[in-house]
Amino acid sequence: MINILVLGAGTMGRTHIRAYQRMSNVKVVGIVDVNKPTVEGVAKELYFNRFEDALESLGEIHVVDICLPTYLHKEFAIKAATSKAHIICEKPLASTLEDAGEIISICEENKVKLFVGHVVRFFSEYSQAKKLVDQKLFGDIKYVRTFRNSSFPIAWNDWYSNYQYSGGLLLDLLIHDIDFLCWCFGEVESVNANNIRKMEYKDVQHISVELNFKNGVNAQVAGSWSENKFRTNFEIQGEAGYLVFDSTKEQPLNLQVKRGTSMKLIANQEEIKNIESPYFTQLNHYVDCIINNHTPIMTPQEAYQSMKIAFAAIKSFEIGDTVYLEEKYH
Template structure:
């Protein structure tokens, strides 16, 4: 049984803590949050210990095996290193870090300390996206050539309004579009170059919008759209191959839709699918727990998370310079 300490009781910390509380092979050892009015009630609801500081928790708890870091992005490095110093395995919410240098340091430090580092790129556990990758891998739509994704909603609010601090959050691209970047890289491999535009620097007043064009090493092209300018959260995915197309729209009842061209008569056939409605966050964390128990490689590695950070930062550089940004091959392979 793994004893898990969750650091941060915000939106993601609450989701993670609630997931651990439901797992049979996991003990939710405690929750840390400096906000008593947030952390206290959550801990009481989940029948676990509450602490106002990391130091208080690690001093008082008799056993901790895993530390789950659900803090603002700019605090990830500090607490991942603290956890590694204690010899604890670490789960860190995405993005892994605000800078590529910090992400590399975190990965290297955890390896040096002999602890596992997992990063919460949860899109790989959403059934619709898993199904889309299965369709691609089975070559059902032929050779993919183009992809289009959209993700967005209202500007998020959180502790200290940290999302609005671009230096700390990386804004829309690093915090939210990184979901689709990781998924597309999972499907199509490494990205060669990025060109991006956004409203950042022009009207970043609790409104943000960005559009990225990714060129993959295999020639695939993807248009990735993100917005913090709309009411209601929604996502959209479209992947076109030379034998069909995949479409997913979270605003529609049908979860995922594949149109495959039939060679016999040149017509098309709809292939709808209704994946099980499982909690992807629970599935993700249960997978990480199983990887710890059995010393297995996770579906998404820390190196994958580093790649996603690199691509996101390349997009931010393109936004700032107005130029295409080439992504140099990394010495660290995912």
């Protein structure tokens, strides 16, 4: 049995707890949250205001799941790692590259596993797109477009409004698509970004980012905090066909590949339907990696690299010019 301590019982913390409650090999042994909220299925005596109190009271903790605001990740990752607990940490890994590097190093030094919650890799449409890209059904891919939109996130202490804490739209929301594209197409060579609304606008932000990959793929990543309804889409264009996803459609995923002079639909949503929550799939995968010492789909180094690209994009719209990426994290 894997004993898990969850830090933070907001929206994401509750989502993780519900997933763990469905697993036969996992037990949520405690929740740390300053507000001590009520979570269904968790006894009141398992709530703690302080991480140290939980450690003292609970005995053996195998995993600490960090679902706290981004700027608190480093502090509690260090505490968890030095207590020899494996770590599952919500994305982004940290609020600065320096902090992300320190988290990775402290976990390596203490020989504990670190998993980062980039859940988009576990959405069926995105994982299927990755498989289709790897199968080279499109021929040479030259252009990709992604879009992600939601309302401005409301959370404890309004911490999303402080961009030093949250990283704003790029680090918090668009990093999903940055990670997905890097998963599919590898290393980014250069970044060019346009921030349509300046950072001082608290509740609305629109950003467009151009990513140029070393393999020749050009990607346009756009998104905003501007609408009440969450929606996301992508389009992958190749010489031999294209793949389109639109979360607002009844059949969201559409793949067409050339056969002679015509285009033929060869995949749709019904063929890849995944009845499981991607959060359950993700966390179940990480638990399996802990138990069986498997390599995770998402590595800490990849999480670091996605952060690096997001910060390069922030720098790009600040200076109004292209930013070139240096070599990967080692």
